[in-house]
Amino acid sequence: MVLSRKLGVLVSSTLMGLICGTLYVYSSYSPQLAQRLGYSATNASVVALAGNLAVALTGPFAGVVVDKRGYSIPLFMGAAGLLVGYLGLRAQYIALHGVVFVLAACLFLAGCGLTCLFLVCLKCCAVTFPQQRGMATALPSAMYGLLAMFYSVVASSYYAGDTQGFLLFLPVSVAVIFTVCAPLIIMSEPRRLAATPRVVLVLQPIELKPMGSPVVPPGRNSAYDTVGHTHEPQLLLSPRFWLLFVITGAMASIGQMYIYSVGYMVKALIASQYDVAGDLERFPEIEPFLQNEQLFQVAILSFANCSGRLIAGFLGDFVRQKLRKPRSWLLFIPGVGFTIAQFMAHSISDYHKLKYVSVLSGSMYGFTFCILPIIVGDVFGIEDFSRNWGLLGLAPLIPSNLFTTLFGVIYDFNSFTTEFGLHLCLLGKHCYELVFRMSLAVAIVALVVVFIFNFADSYLSSRTIFGQRLLVHA
Numbered sequence: 001m002v003l004s005r006k007l008g009v010l011v012s013s014t015l016m017g018l019i020c021g022t023l024y025v026y027s028s029y030s031p032q033l034a035q036r037l038g039y040s041a042t043n044a045s046v047v048a049l050a051g052n053l054a055v056a057l058t059g060p061f062a063g064v065v066v067d068k069r070g071y072s073i074p075l076f077m078g079a080a081g082l083l084v085g086y087l088g089l090r091a092q093y094i095a096l097h098g099v100v101f102v103l104a105a106c107l108f109l110a111g112c113g114l115t116c117l118f119l120v121c122l123k124c125c126a127v128t129f130p131q132q133r134g135m136a137t138a139l140p141s142a143m144y145g146l147l148a149m150f151y152s153v154v155a156s157s158y159y160a161g162d163t164q165g166f167l168l169f170l171p172v173s174v175a176v177i178f179t180v181c182a183p184l185i186i187m188s189e190p191r192r193l194a195a196t197p198r199v200v201l202v203l204q205p206i207e208l209k210p211m212g213s214p215v216v217p218p219g220r221n222s223a224y225d226t227v228g229h230t231h232e233p234q235l236l237l238s239p240r241f242w243l244l245f246v247i248t249g250a251m252a253s254i255g256q257m258y259i260y261s262v263g264y265m266v267k268a269l270i271a272s273q274y275d276v277a278g279d280l281e282r283f284p285e286i287e288p289f290l291q292n293e294q295l296f297q298v299a300i301l302s303f304a305n306c307s308g309r310l311i312a313g314f315l316g317d318f319v320r321q322k323l324r325k326p327r328s329w330l331l332f333i334p335g336v337g338f339t340i341a342q343f344m345a346h347s348i349s350d351y352h353k354l355k356y357v358s359v360l361s362g363s364m365y366g367f368t369f370c371i372l373p374i375i376v377g378d379v380f381g382i383e384d385f386s387r388n389w390g391l392l393g394l395a396p397l398i399p400s401n402l403f404t405t406l407f408g409v410i411y412d413f414n415s416f417t418t419e420f421g422l423h424l425c426l427l428g429k430h431c432y433e434l435v436f437r438m439s440l441a442v443a444i445v446a447l448v449v450v451f452i453f454n455f456a457d458s459y460l461s462s463r464t465i466f467g468q469r470l471l472v473h474a
Helices: 003-019 022-037 041-069 072-095 100-128 130-158 163-187 190-194 239-276 280-322 327-347 351-380 385-392 397-413 433-455 457-461
Strands: 200-204 469-473
Touching: 003 100, 003 130, 003 163, 022 041, 022 072, 022 100, 022 130, 022 163, 022 239, 022 280, 041 072, 041 100, 041 239, 041 385, 041 397, 072 100, 072 163, 100 130, 100 163, 100 351, 100 385, 130 163, 130 280, 130 351, 239 280, 239 327, 239 351, 239 385, 239 397, 239 433, 280 327, 280 351, 327 351, 327 433, 351 385, 397 433
Parallel strands: none
Antiparallel strands: 200 469
16 A cells, blocks of 8 residues: 555544544533433433443444454444434434433444444554554544544534534534545555455463563564564453453543543532532523533543543554563553542542543543553454454443442432522532542552553463463464
């Protein structure tokens, strides 16, 4: 593929990534949607969880389709899911008919759609730029993260207080970007898939090395990378896969909980300040200000998310090519960052300071979801990359649902309905601080597992099948 066409594919995949993150805009309008349709914070969490569930469940199946059938089918499936989901959500808003199951089904369809599109973008960039895989996959991933900021700026500038209009802008923008970007991505698929090398298994005797030392087999055709990793072929039998599974589930769940719940955190902190000032009866008048503050937090999350993904892509290539060390070392960065973020979210009582939590949470979430797919490609190879990453995407399914639901339940338990018909919690950070104590414990566990993944080489390399270690040669 000539350079100009490669760059065109990269640009198209990057722009397509812009519409793959629309699910995370939900927190900017979910309180208004709940207020208009008359359901609780717990129900709002259930709707958000439907999107998370779709992303997790769709990943493995969409990954197999991308790996085996190319780009066209998942691209059109993805666009259809997003359009039907967002148009259905808007129809519910207009009709004032807020059946939680229907709203959840709409967000589920949107989640399925964005997963299909995102896996195509990742696979296309990873294969088109094999030597610069870190930065190539970071670009569409960064747009995925930047999306919420883009939509937040549009919403605050043109749709302030107009949630119905914003819910129309979502599907229209998806249709326009897809129409512009999809053709070049589709044109890049046929010959690229045929060129993928076959992988065969070779059994060799066990060769133990000291902890931390790379195990390098003899032979010039070894599929070991430059820092001593093997491309492990049997995914569900690999200890490395299950360690990555725990890391992904822990980090993704606490990141997603904050992303989906920050709108309610803003509302609780502002409401508590109005209550202290004895001016609570004027609270309904500040709805535009409240929505703008929610959009501001989403914009910060989005920008930080994008920055974290770009930094992860750059550092991933730098650590691998210049320092000749495994990219998995970089997992310590989000491990420490998420731990600090949970402590801050538990402690901050002034909504002005919430932006610091948003910066840290967004950047660590973006960093995690950029570096993890690259690590999957390093450890398990690129041939079944989309399937493998899709399977790993199942990791947040249970913990993310648990934490997001817990947030809604705890928030509702501490809330009441005012004489003006508003559902409010006036306890400030105490409305939700319990859930951040739990997420802090999970962040610490994730950090420990990152240490095991990186420094238990002798144990992991001694795992065998029928008394012999599996090596993979291209």
